[in-house]
Amino acid sequence: MKKSKFSVLALLMAIMLILAACNGGSKETSNEKEGGSGDSSGSKVLNVNNSSEPGSLHPANAQGTHESWILEHTFEGLTKKTEEGKIVPGSAESWEISEDGLTWTFKLKDGLKWSNGDPLTANDFEYAWKYALKPETAADYAYQLYYLKGGEAYNSKKGKEEDVGVKATDEHTLVVTLEQPTPYFLDLTSFYTFYPINKKVQEENPKWALDAKTHVSNGPFKLTEWKHKESLKIEKNENYYDKDKIKLDAVNFALIEDENTAWQMYQSGELDLAYPLPVDIQGQMVNSDDKEFKMGKELAVYYYNFNTEVKPFNNAKVRKALSMAIERQKITENVAQGGQKPAFGVVPPGIPDASGDFQENTGNLFKEDVTEAKKLLKEGLAEEGMKELPEFSILYNTLDSHKKIAEAVQGMWRDNLGVEVTLENAEFQVKLDREKAGDFEISRAGWVGDYVDPMTFMLWETDGAYNDAGWSNKEYDNLLKEAKSTMDPKERMDALHKAEKVMIDEMPILPVYFYTKPYMVKSNVTGVFAPINAYPNFIYADKK
Template structure:
């Protein structure tokens, strides 16, 4: 007893505070420069911290950098790191670590799907195509705590971008020792509020509180357990059994029942994300065939999908860009306001002009990752195409990693389920992924005029002229139709009443360090 009292100055040992989170698909990696999916990014944001971070409301706040200065022309950012910042093994966190992370993201050898997002940094585009050396990237280490980042032109969203995993620092000794396999339990050294304790594939990823984190004193939760699941009904059962404190999503078919029985736990909020089908524009039948792409787009009744499949928990989408973006209203195609009959008549006309008919129907494969809601939406869309155009659609569901691999290769895909969630609050968070060289352009869309409009917007300091360039680019996407928008997201989570600090926000980003457990049965308040 005496030993116990000596170890616990407060004369008792508080129970460990644990948060259990449903997290969708099994993460593809926890390497910050190579992460792609939302579920992996959720975990990486707990493990690492960027120069900037986000508040619980989604606003940009200081992260590993305690302050920064921006030059009058908006092209140079000078960051001062926190002197007390450390890696999870106790090593000092330095400006060089952030410079290494940025260089690694744009290094072609890394294969980062988000490399193009860092194109605003001076020299990044040339580095990505091998025309300049990594050391020529526009980042300069002044001293251990001071980093300068130079941009090729002003970007109003740049501070928000620096909260994205692709900009996170890298622990060079770990990378040098383990190579691409460094992001594993027992190897990964991180600088965020948590460290990686264990990873059991298809079961759980367990994080432990990082006692070296500069703001550990304000972290309330000791352990975070992420549980992957591709079945939202199974996730709901875990939640009802108190095995989960937060769900990744909800089963759409259960929405009315959940509103009635779990109304106080249900969080539904606007979300900067779009669900769509991507056309592979690099191979038949969609290569050089915008009329066929437009025909299939017009034949989909989005309102039916939102009302019947989504139970009203979404909005019909007519463009890749969702509503709610700061300072920008998405373009609305003319046909969005047509009657259903007029849309179908135009769809049939374009379908015939593309070379298809009842006697020669389109036969196409639609791929989606394994999930009951994706299957339901694909089944409904295929039925619409069959009824109105005579299209014969083969539905192919694939395990998430296989699905992503096939999408990236582009060799066998024709049509595939996709989603894009904003990484920062700006129209370019969406328009840039259709740039011909972007790592997430699985549609293989390539239009020099579109790329030029993005370049004009990137170089434009005047906000109104920049907005006009982006609006022109969006109009071009609506004309070329490299993708089929279906709905814009709302975030949908169940959150236990004892999870405090949760705030709905348009980016749907929630750091575990900002939460606390208060009043859970059997657990002491922290």
């Protein structure tokens, strides 16, 4: 859609805030003392905001953080991560790796159950992984299972399901065979595409993941309410093996696209945790001593896709000109205001190299240069038989922070290149769908690493599931194959450094900055932590 809309929910919330102010909104009610947000039962309920309506809460069909945040609290993989990022047993009790690194044998914990009481076995993992690879499923993240022997062949209809390298040899044992040794495979087993699904539920009702009444999961919480485009509720799963360590009784997710509305709700006590924050609030909090403000590390990059299949964005000189003509430091300091680092590549800080930090070793792969940008733009347009850029727009999802960044880029292109661009906002799921359909010229995007390795940021392989730019380069593809074919750390990292440079030299995307993770959490809430590649985690949180 071309125009922003206020949701009915946002309007009602605004009215509630006004009424609260008129009645002395700073007073704490008895309900707030006991449970928060109108809960008088004394139960512990955490209230948070999720910025978009999930498209699906099915591990195989989820696409983004608006879905994974909920999945990470309602499901559990073979492994999970601690606050420090250490990989520890999840549904698996232990695992063994063969000397050649190709065979992984996982032993599941005893007595595992689904939220509906069904026993959870190794067969549920085998079924789930093969379901995600099944061509008819059309899972965007199927490629994460290509590490399995025969996984890519099956997904591309060139192989058989029975040849895929995952097999439950009994109810407690899952044997996994890989195409080649993969150093970060254990990390991947904590990722949501590797979660199990209940075979019986899936086969009886293929739409089970779209309704709270039919949703079945295996994690610390279970989905109990889903008012579409309004709110979700997850409650403690009494069938979870570690239930005695779960202190919260429930978590309410308000589905709010406007971070300013979410911030007002946090201030009024309606939310216990707010993320993301409005950019001006981030700017105020970064240098404050407010104990409720938390600055988590983030393994993510903010960027713009160029649709390389649309003229003149098929021309690398045009793309590079637009990238070189923006001023990233001004965007991070004056617009984003969250302590972000300007990005001159796509792999963020925080990933180990063969020696040191990968991003620090890379350095800046290009520079900002308005004079050179003007020259490249003129040359690129001439090569496409054009004298000036045709009308085009930046597509972004409906958050005020994205709008402000797009406005800043719009102004920089106007001032530095004399280029006019329009802005277009859409709901997050609509934006994702349009990117998949190629229905855009330039679109705002962000990528959070699925695991802690540079490979998770190498999205632009020919026909890659998240290569929304539609870019293709044989040298880049071959370098990724080289990196996947060796266990030697230096050889792997050298190939990945070269691949990142090849991609940036052609600029199918425009890197803007590396994220940080600023959020607010009330002082009476403990146990919340922010994993480096995920939204704030409150599985073991408590509320006084």
